Amino acid sequence: MPALDSMLFYSANSFLSLMINRRFYNGQHYIWCSPVFNPKTLDERDPMQNIAVSSSPHHIYLGYSDSVKSRDRHSDQIERNRRGIKKGAAAMLAEKKITDDDYQRIVFIVDNAEIADFKPMLYVIPANKVHSKLSMVPVSELANPMGEEYRIFDLQDGEFDAIEFKF
Template sequence: MESNILYYSTNTKIAFRINQDYYHGKHFVWCCPVFNPSAEHRHSKFADIPPSSNPHNIYCRLKEDIKGRDRDSSKIKANKRGLKAGAAFKLKEGVITESQYGEIVHMINKASFEEFTPYIYVIREDMVNARVNRVSVKKTANPLGVEYQIADLDKSEFEILDIQL
């Protein structure tokens, strides 16, 4: 794997709370070794990471949609779908009960715009190196892009930034 110092992931306040409160503080994240791939030199291996996987772009889009109270926000809708799919997976794994699954779905359905406030996770490579998985080309948003996942990120392994862009 390429040597990095940090990985970046943009998630939402509600995703953070669900992971902390229901999944024993373990977070599933997609992450990237640069915060803003679109600012990379065009020959960088990170320059081909598309906007849908770019932590900076995701952060800006969520901030913009929340500020504009966009009820048709594709980012918020996608986050809701992903959170529900994650809850279904955790139910199937036995991590949560049917009752907890119902609570999570209810929480997602009733969430205000502010619950989708974006959080930037800054993850130290040395704390997660053995558990970072490069995403298969078949599952990346761009086959030339470089994307990673961490299935069991603990809160002690990242810091949260809330920047103003």
Template sequence: MNNKDIYYSCVTLIAYEISQWFYNEIHYVWCTPYFDPPSRLNPYNSVPPSSNPRALYWSLMKDVEALDLHSSRINTVRAGIQRGAASRLHQGMIGASQYREILKLIRLAQPANFKPLMLVIPGAPVTAMLNAVTVAQRASLFSEEYIIESLPRNLFDAIEL
């Protein structure tokens, strides 16, 4: 575990809105205590681009700005939101009609709906919620990554860069 006081996560506007509307402002986030891990200013951790909050943000923004209807990044996010909705249905957080509505929203969503947001999460209130990502799931063997399965909206800031 690190000694950092802030965690960062890149999410999309549509994922954020679905969490706000359908999941009672409870968010699922994959985060790291490093905003830009490969930066020369951060010699301690090397989170590759697939889990680097800054890299994810700008990669997604390029696809959104290009209105890329075949973006593999956007398609990956779509699939993740669908898996999340299925999980929330299984947990009883949403009902079948809400699940179908989320699937329809995702199917109809345009690239602009996938605009990235940066979540800035203060460490102290979430320490007990942090689940270390297993070695098999990490983007790199030695990267420091965490999942917060149920992050309340009042415990983070969402910003546009």
């Protein structure tokens, strides 16, 4: 694991995901994150440059942004996010962390969300706040086996800043 003294981790997510987590899961978030915002800005010899585009918070953020700006009702990224939110809600229901009524509400909200609800949010996460929660993604699950990605299963609202850029 990298040195965590002053490192930041980044994750790009939809506004809808942020709001669902805050409203239904008491501000607890399950996220994938990266120690690099945009790996393509790094020197080609830097090992962090191997983080795949599909795992790059910069690329993910721009994907949401482009989909929202163009009001793309067929956006693969937005559809994956809808499925992911529902999958997370099903897991929370199975763990009895939400009620059946909560689950039904989440599904309804996700199914009826406007494209604008998927505007991107960048999570900036100080490593010193989450180092004990960071879990390195197994190589078999990495988008690029030479890359480096992490998960946090229980990121709390006070452990990150959610930032929105206006382009």
